[in-house]
Amino acid sequence: MRTILSGQDTATWTTYAAPGGYIGNAYIEVCKIKVSTGAIAFCQSSGVMGAPFDDSSVGQ
Numbered sequence: 001m002r003t004i005l006s007g008q009d010t011a012t013w014t015t016y017a018a019p020g021g022y023i024g025n026a027y028i029e030v031c032k033i034k035v036s037t038g039a040i041a042f043c044q045s046s047g048v049m050g051a052p053f054d055d056s057s058v059g060q
Contacts, residue, residue, distance in 0.1 A: 025048050026049055027047065028046040029043055029044070029045045030043065030044050031043040
């Protein structure tokens with residue numbers, strides 16, 4: 001989970017699979033959390049995305 005502070009409208013992260021791992025599919029989920037209660041106000045999810053290339057043999 002990553003946090004973007006109130007008022008910030010962009011962020012960038014790079015995420016990797018665990019050593020020896022392979023990400024076949026992924027999706028992104030963004031949730032807005034109500035600061036006063038810590039409760040999730042709503043979430044929006046992307047569709048499932050496949051890997052843009054096959055890197056399953058990397059590191060073997």
